[in-house]
Each structure stands twice: as C-alpha cells, then as structure tokens.
Amino acid sequence: MEQYWTFAITVFTGLFAITNPIANVPVFLGLTEGAGNVEKNRINKKATTTAFLIIMLFTLLGKFIFDFFGITIPAFKITGGLLIFYAGFRMLQSKKSNLKTLDTVDVDENIAISPLAIPLIAGPGTIVTTMNFVTDASYLYIGIVVAIAGLICWMNYLAFRYSTFIVDRIGNNVITVIGKIMGLIIAIIGTTMVIDGIKLVIEQA
Template sequence: MPSFLQSLFLVPLTLLPIINPVGVAPIVINAAGGDDKVLKRLSRQVAINGWVVIMVSLLVGTYVLDAFGISLPVVRVGGGLLVAYSAWVMLTRNETDEVQTAVVQSSGTDLTEAEIVRRSFFPVTFPLTTGPGCIAAAIALGAQIPRSPVPYVMGAGIAAIGAAFTAAVVYLVYRNGGRLLMRMGEVGTLVMMRLMAFVLLCIGIQILWTGWADLNHIPT
C-alpha cells in the first residue's frame, strides 16, 4: 500500500509545481472573456486536454523522441522559446489589442463547444498548462514504468489515476481562482496578467537555459 500510494501521488506531486495553475488562472479568464459560464466550460476542457497531453507524454513520449532522434534538452529549448514568446506578446500588448480583446469578450457567451475546444488548446493547455517542462517531466516519469506486460499495465493504470488527479486540481484552480480574479475587476485583472506574463517570461527563459545548459553540459 505505501508503494502504491507513493506511485499514485508521484505524478501530481511532480507535475503540479511545474504546471503552476495559480499563475495561469488570469490567462484562462482572458480566454474565457470574463464570462463565468464560459470559464467553467473552458476550465473543464483545459483539464481534459491536459490529462490527454500528460498521458501521451507518459506512455509514448520516450518512443516518439527516440523515433525522431530528439533529446529532452532540445524539447526544453524549443518549449522555452515558445513560452517566452507567448509571455512577451502578453507583455507588449498595446491599447488597440485591449480594444480587440474587449470585442472578443463581448461575444464570449456565444462560443460553441467546438470553438472552446479549439481555443482551449493553444496557448492555455499548451504551452501554459502542460508546457515543455511538464511534458519533459511526464516523459521522465513514463520512462520509469516497467516494460513487462503486466507491470506495464499496472503502472500505466496508476499513472492514469495520478494524471486524472492532476487534471482535477487544475480544473478546480482555474474554475475557482478565475472567479476570484474576476471580482478584482478589469484593472486589477489586467495588472495581475501583466505581472504573471513577466513571471511566465522568466519561466520560459529558465526552461530555455536549462535545455541549453544540458546540451552544452553547463552546470545550472
């Protein structure tokens, strides 16, 4: 039982600090257009998307990287660039962009399920929720699953439950944290988003530097 519990909570305890759902919550609000119903649907869809990405990374990530000859440091470098770029766009958004965002927000309640699914993946699910750091960590966890048939099925099942718990935490934080931030008003949310964009920029640079250091064997 202790070994089972340790394996069960290994996935959420490893991935949640990397995902940092509290930091991404303001971006989810922006994607939801400030509408509570859309926020609920978007949070649910992001949690589902995140679970799928984590499971794919856990179960087939190592095989895909081996097939294409891609190393984990290269994944970190590419993902770090993508996160940093997304954060930079958020930081440098001008007043015209804010007007365009307000137009999108005014029609947020009319979004269909298909539109929410499309918008929920980029950039909310990837790279902001299950980004390169999360994927790399999930691949590393998946490499520890035994390859023998019976142990593999058991390990994959435990990993699936752990990934589901991780996705549930992400949903709860996005759903309830988003409601809290919406009460801060437009100005408060905008300030929070600018601060978190800077943090995301730093995270992207850190991921990029970690990958670059691994490629060049530089101590981090």
C-alpha cells in the same frame, strides 16, 4: 521525500503560470456571452476535461514521442525554453483583455474544445512545459505531473465557474497585473530550460 515536494511545487508553479486560470476568466466570459448558467457550466466541464486529457496524453507519451522522432533532451529543452520564453514575453507585452473583440462570437459549445481547451488551457506552452518535466523522469515523477495537471485544470474549472464573481470583485486591471506577473515567471522558466539544455550539450560534448 523532500525532493518530491520540491518537484511538485516546481511543476505547480510552472503549469499555473502558463495556464493562468485568473487571466483566462475574461476570455471565458467573452466567449460565453449570452449563454445561460447551465450551458456555461457544460462548456466549462467539457473544456477543462478535454484540456486535462490532452495534457495527460503528452505527459504519458512524452518519452515515446521523443524516441519515435529521435528528439534529444538538450534540443527539446533549448527549443522548448525559447518557445516558453516567447510566450511569457508576449504576456508581458500584451494589454488588458478586451471583451469587445469577443462579443460577436456565437455561443457554440464547440468553443469548449477550441479555443478554451486548446490553446487557452492546454496550449503549446503548457504541453512543452509538461513534457519538459517528464523528460528522463521516473514513473513516480510522471504521476506527480499528471496529478498537478489535474489540480491545475480543476482550478481553471473553478475560475470559469465563478468567473462573474471574480471579475466583479477583482476587476480587469488586477487580472491584467496578475497576467504580467505570470508572464515574467514563464519567461524565467523558459530561460532556465535553455540554460539547462546548453549545460547538457556541454556535458555530452
């Protein structure tokens, strides 16, 4: 039982770091500037639901995708690890979110699909991280990943729903610091994936 809790905590940490609900708050506020509460809530529900469906799709079909394209687990771990490390590195290098760059965006409910669901929540880093957790995994572990993904998307929903309150109480500077910490965690996860991939290559040689 302990290994399941350990796995669940690892999945939660990885997905929380890569999706980063708190750091996404300024982006959501900027994209929905001028929208009413009802419209914001509708966009929020559509974005988080779509993101969950995308993550679940890749989680459940991960093995089929690997078999269909002939992708080996070591190759995926190394490539995916590099991508995740790069995503974390960019988060460490990025500056404070600037809402002014988003003020000119029209309030269109299509933003729920892009860029909110894709790539803000269910971006390449999220998909790669999720698929890494289910490679060569049993159905129970896959179920845990799906459940954690649902929890993460729900947390994004709550962060967006109370976005104004969060920014007023925490402030953009603290949100930026959180983003840096999450970036470091993501970079470490990426490095770990690369190391695991190299170990598998050596073992199979």
